[in-house]
Amino acid sequence: MPTPWWFYDAKESYRRAQINEAKQQRGADAVVTRAIANVRARMDGTDAFPIGTLPDGSELKVTPRIVGMPSMVFGASGKGKTRLIHVLMAGFAHGGDGRLQLVDPKGETFLLEAAYLAARYVRTPDHERAAFLARVHVLDATDTAVTPLNLFDRRGGQLETGFLANMRAAATRQASAHDFSDLMEFAVSILYAVIIELGFPLTYRLVERVFTDEAFRLRVLVPKIADPMLRTTLEHFETVIPGQTRLAVIRQFAKLLATRAVRVGLGLSPSMVRSLVPAKTPDIVLANCAVSQHAPVTVAREQAIQRILDILLEATVRPEKRRELLVIEELPVLLREKSNLADFILEASRTLRWKGLSLLACAQDPANALPSEMLRTLLLNLHWIAGFQCSKEEAAWFSPYLPVSAADAKLPEGERKARFLRDALNLPRQTFYFHFKGEAVVRVETANVLAPSGLVSGVNEDALLDLFRREIASTSMVSIAAAEAQLAAWEADVLDHGAIAPVTGQPTATRTRSVADLLAQLKKDGGQP
Amino acid sequence: MNSAIAIILRALGIAMLYVLAAPTYLVRAIVKLVRSAPARRAIQTGTIQCPHCGETCDLDVKSTCPRCHRTELGNRLRCNCGFATKSFDCDYCGVTIDVL
Numbered sequence: 296m297p298t299p300w301w302f303y304d305a306k307e308s309y310r311r312a313q314i315n316e317a318k319q320q321r322g323a324d325a326v327v328t329r330a331i332a333n334v335r336a337r338m339d340g341t342d343a344f345p346i347g348t349l350p351d352g353s354e355l356k357v358t359p360r361i362v363g364m365p366s367m368v369f370g371a372s373g374k375g376k377t378r379l380i381h382v383l384m385a386g387f388a389h390g391g392d393g394r395l396q397l398v399d400p401k402g403e404t405f406l407l408e409a410a411y412l413a414a415r416y417v418r419t420p421d422h423e424r425a426a427f428l429a430r431v432h433v434l435d436a437t438d439t440a441v442t443p444l445n446l447f448d449r450r451g452g453q454l455e456t457g458f459l460a461n462m463r464a465a466a467t468r469q470a471s472a473h474d475f476s477d478l479m480e481f482a483v484s485i486l487y488a489v490i491i492e493l494g495f496p497l498t499y500r501l502v503e504r505v506f507t508d509e510a511f512r513l514r515v516l517v518p519k520i521a522d523p524m525l526r527t528t529l530e531h532f533e534t535v536i537p538g539q540t541r542l543a544v545i546r547q548f549a550k551l552l553a554t555r556a557v558r559v560g561l562g563l564s565p566s567m568v569r570s571l572v573p574a575k576t577p578d579i580v581l582a583n584c585a586v587s588q589h590a591p592v593t594v595a596r597e598q599a600i601q602r603i604l605d606i607l608l609e610a611t612v613r614p615e616k617r618r619e620l621l622v623i624e625e626l627p628v629l630l631r632e633k634s635n636l637a638d639f640i641l642e643a644s645r646t647l648r649w650k651g652l653s654l655l656a657c658a659q660d661p662a663n664a665l666p667s668e669m670l671r672t673l674l675l676n677l678h679w680i681a682g683f684q685c686s687k688e689e690a691a692w693f694s695p696y697l698p699v700s701a702a703d704a705k706l707p708e709g710e711r712k713a714r715f716l717r718d719a720l721n722l723p724r725q726t727f728y729f730h731f732k733g734e735a736v737v738r739v740e741t742a743n744v745l746a747p748s749g750l751v752s753g754v755n756e757d758a759l760l761d762l763f764r765r766e767i768a769s770t771s772m773v774s775i776a777a778a779e780a781q782l783a784a785w786e787a788d789v790l791d792h793g794a795i796a797p798v799t800g801q802p803t804a805t806r807t808r809s810v811a812d813l814l815a816q817l818k819k820d821g822g823q824p
Numbered sequence: 825m826n827s828a829i830a831i832i833l834r835a836l837g838i839a840m841l842y843v844l845a846a847p848t849y850l851v852r853a854i855v856k857l858v859r860s861a862p863a864r865r866a867i868q869t870g871t872i873q874c875p876h877c878g879e880t881c882d883l884d885v886k887s888t889c890p891r892c893h894r895t896e897l898g899n900r901l902r903c904n905c906g907f908a909t910k911s912f913d914c915d916y917c918g919v920t921i922d923v924l
Binding site for chain 1: 860863864866867868870882883884885886897898899902908918924
């Protein structure tokens, strides 16, 4: 044995090692405790509500103001995202005058919120129920009823026809699962502009007539259109939009308007919506944009995108600032590729903060599902993120901001990071990492939430959902049969009648079918080609 | 008889050699003892100052033996399995410190 070990006392060494380990643990705890205390202090306020438990056993509370900041919740399926979103939404709604908007292309969060709303409705005294219903607006579809989306409402003339038409057409293109050329989008925007300008409903027969019936365009549409540019476009429609494109657009609408619910939901004109659905100024708007028999995948996606667009446009034109939280489930499903519309949504969600609108995005695998440029913009604009069990790419967003304890500081940075990424990949259910920009990352266990059926004794969740559809959602929906009758009456009145109406006076303009026609026209007018 | 004398003489010779060599071993032992004094002090106190960054590192910690992979509380330079090393990496600057 080498000389120094002659005097080695194994028992004493063991005792000292115990002391040193305890000391190290205390040091590590001190770093983490300080980080937790800072986060807790930053999130807390008089109106704060708990969202989970911190590693030291204390509650992490956040104020509705924090919830109302641009944020993202992500992670693997079934790990607790929906529960956290419910807690955040409930806290935000409880906070006071804010408006809550949920757009759910998955349907899961919608159903959960629907059950909770039904439970609250049951507990509301009879004399307050009417006021409760006036505060809730539901976008959904059943076999017999559907909520009209009212896509072509200019909001009391506050939105320009061209702007609204272009945005709606971009949304139609974004939602489409097929190749959609710029020309097709342009053709759709002209169709939408006509609909907006004339206050028409969107029906398949109208689409067909606009794109194939020249006499209808010139005799029925053009004389009624005030916008000279749109009028000129319609007069030279066949030159501007080639035949193949027109047919492709008709095919797109044939697919889009395939179900009765969609025909009514997308089709009703603003005046029809006003006559069928009572006006509301809701605080809670739930949009169920899940795939169903009433809405195939592209239609469901279109409904979700159009709904988001609606919310952003409404915020754009409203004169006053109003606290509003837009919760978008499965954001990457909706914005799967870079487009002008995606840019608008991301930009608006950032710039509309001055109007009080904030975005809470939810995603399953945002690092891989969203285009990198879009993801970068999104992350840059977010104030906080919460990540459940997630991939290495997403966990890497947290790792630079982890509180480094004295014990961890001894490890090389690479090893520390690798250990954290492994940990994030294996996070247990209902546990997430929370990062508020400027503070350290903390690990949180989500708060236990009482199931909706637990709020009302003797009523199960199915009964609550049934009550929701019957009593709450129905106040926002129209009967499909009644709406179809209105649409049929309009078609008979305008399409059938209007098409055969005699032409009075001269045509509004000589039609130009090609460049040669244009040159001939110029020569005739005495101009030089 | 002769053989008995020869054995005794051989033993005396060896003993004489040991006696003659003893001062040398003594000197070597003293030198070793003096030279190992810092290491001995480190082992006895359980801490060593890093000659590079000046931070004090604990020798008695929870560590894992690279040979038997047992994690135990005790001196980080040796394990009950018999494994012993002469150096370790500083906890603060990461540079290797030669203890023995």
